[in-house]
Amino acid sequence: MAAALFLQACKVTEDYKRPDFNMPSAYKLPDSLVTSSMDAIPSWKDYFKDSTLLNLLDSALTYNLDLKDAIKNIQITDQLYKQSKSLYAPDIDLNLLNVTREYRSHDYYSSPSSGWYDKRGKTAPKDLYLYQSHFANTVAVDWEIDIWGKIKREKEQAKSHYLETFEAKKAVQTALVADVADAYYNLIMLDEQLQVATRNYHLRSNTLKMVELQYQAAEVTALAVQQTKNQVLKAQALIPDLKKEIAVQENALKMLTGNISLNVGKRSALSEIPADSLYKEIPLYYVQNRPDVLAAEYDLMAANAAVGVAQASRLPNLSITFEGGMDAMLPKNWFNIPGSLLGDFFGGITQPVFHKRKLKTEYEVSKLERDQSEIAFQKAVYGGITEVRNALVAVRQLSEQLTIAKEQVAVSQKAVHSAALLFTAGEATYLEVITAQSNELDSELNLASLKAELMSARIQLYRALGGGWK
Known part of the structure; x- marks a missing residue:
């Protein structure tokens, strides 16, 4: 009984307990689902099918500078954690x-x-x-x-920081996978928009030739030629602008992959990208497996351990010192044993009394920093849930927009065809022709943009669920 009371008295710090954020029951994060929930999130190699994209991701995960920096952080905390394991030794x-x-x-x-x-x-x-x-x-x-558990808390703190850097590295990887995939599909979008702009430029150039012939036949005015030519130049100016955007996007991809001499390679067309029905209903407890959420919780664990260290530092410290060896007036007498032997033994309890309020300040600050870490953990959980919900909304709404945009392109293409036939027959003006062509260009550019936005939304949903680090 006495021993139990003594051990309880020596436990001056509290073990970590996951805080309850009073979330609605539908958004609870039950611990029992931590392992099983991750089975539904595929690895990036299984989620993405494009061979060019997979090669880019392989390069990024090997050479990306941010990821290399995160690995160095792991190595640093690994050394600190190894050092903490020997704190009990003299x-x-x-x-x-x-x-x-x-x-x-x-x-x-x-x-x-x-x-x-x-x-x-x-x-x-x-x-x-x-x-x-x-x-x-x-x-x-x-x-x-270690009477008061100070060394135990120091070990907990070092271990939590070590695990935190692992999750931070995973968070960097999930963001990197999403950024590379996003940039790749944006590049495909620009390729398609360039094809649309080039095709529309040739179409408008043919229309200009017809209008010039009609002008020579005195069937239209010089104004018709000028306005038609202006539309041709407008489409032509879009081509170098898109080429510039493609070059910039390729350079961004090279930076992400950590290889500035990388050849991006042959790219798929947006029309070849399959529909993604992987996520129809998302259990929000998946959020607890996000690397940033786990990193925030490990940071909270470390902050909780730091409170224990600061609190134990204010209590009496028991230390034992022993010194032994050989001491002689002359070096030649070093090994004159036992005449040269010496030994000292010290033991004592030191109670900090007055240190200019340093120890109390460290203790109070550590408690406040623990509160800050708990707030950061809560923000990470809430932020993760919000990102998942926003990504789901984006996927659903963009899917609807894409259906409408496809229909709009089909109507615009028919309008261009009809306008060309009517113009040839003299039943439509040049203004109707160039308007139809302008509408077709805008609708096709918008369709390509929406395809890329939908892919980006799917990628962001994948990232929001913690996918990309496996």
Whole structure:
């Protein structure tokens, strides 16, 4: 009973408990589902099917600079965690060839070292006589007894930071996978828009030729030629602008992959991208498996352990020190055992009393920082849920928009065909023709943009669910 009471008294810090954010029951994050929930999130190699994209992702996960930096952070915290595992062990210092020679004069209160001068048959001088002479080799052992769990909390803190860096690296990887895929599909969108702009430019150029022929036949005015030519130049100007955007996007992809000489390779067409029906109903407890959420929780664990360290630092500290070795007046007597042996033993309890409020400040600040970490954890959970819901809404609404845009393109293409036939038959004006062509260009560009937006929304949903690190 006494031992149990003593152990309870020594436990001055609280173990970590996951906070309850008072979320609606539909959005609870039950621990029992942590393992099973991840089975539904495929790896990026299974989620993405495009071979070019998979090669880009392979390169990014090998050479990306942000990911390399995250790996270095893991290696740093790994060293700190290894060091924390040995905190229970004593500090051992080996002092070799420790030479001490002290000289004094006649006004000093003591006398010369008689052994030194007697052995040499000399008389000690009045001033600057040898007072002390030591030639020593010693081993010192200093051991702190962990009464209040301070070392235990330091180990917990180091371990939590170590695991946090693992999750931070996963978070960097999920963001990287999403960014590379997003950039790739944006590049495909620009390719398709360039094809649309080039095709529309040739169509308008043919229309200009017809209008010029009609002008030569005095069937239309010079204004018709000028307005038609203006539409041709408008379509032509779009081509170099899109080529510029393609080059910029390719450079961005090279930066993401960590290989500035990378050849992006042959790209798929947006029309070849299959529909994604993977996520129709999303259990929001998936959010707990997001790397950023887990990293925030590990940070909270570390902050909770830091409170324990700060609190234990204010309590009495029990330490034991032992020093032993050989000490002689002359080096030749080092191994004159037992005559040269020495030993010291110290043990004591130190209670901090007044340190200019430093210890109390550290303790109070650590509690506030723990509260901040809990807020950050809550923000990560709520932010993850919001991102999932927003991505779901985007996927559903963009799917509807895409259906409408496809119909709009079909109508615009029919309008261009009809306008060309009517213009040839003299039943439509040049204004109707160029209007139909302008509408077709806008609708096809919009369709390509919506396809890319829908793919981006799917990618963001995949990332929001924590996909991309496996």
